[in-house]
Amino acid sequence: MDYRNGEAPWWKTRSGIVLFGFAAVAAFFLFTGHRAHVFGLLPYLLLLACPLMHLFMHHGHGGHDHRGVNDPSRNSAGPATRSARQISHEQ
Numbered sequence: 001m002d003y004r005n006g007e008a009p010w011w012k013t014r015s016g017i018v019l020f021g022f023a024a025v026a027a028f029f030l031f032t033g034h035r036a037h038v039f040g041l042l043p044y045l046l047l048l049a050c051p052l053m054h055l056f057m058h059h060g061h062g063g064h065d066h067r068g069v070n071d072p073s074r075n076s077a078g079p080a081t082r083s084a085r086q087i088s089h090e091q
Contacts, residue, residue: 010016031038 011020
């Protein structure tokens with residue numbers, strides 16, 4: 001293993017491994033001691049996840065675009081993307 005400055009990263013040192021061991025033991029006892037509290041909060045955390053995912057993942061589809069259907073800057077595939085209102089006005 002070739003490290004830049006010749007030293008191992010802190011998590012691979014003896015103190016880092018000991019720290020992770022203590023953290024794992026502490027997490028185990030916290031989970032087993034407070035399991036009822038954690039499981040009691042799960043329905044609320046699930047409900048809270050919905051708006052949070054909407055806020056943080058909303059950028060994936062381009063946001064709410066309030067431009068019209070006939071806007072030239074909008075990527076449209078052609079006549080198949082016309083709305084029912086536009087089709088009824090043409091007839």
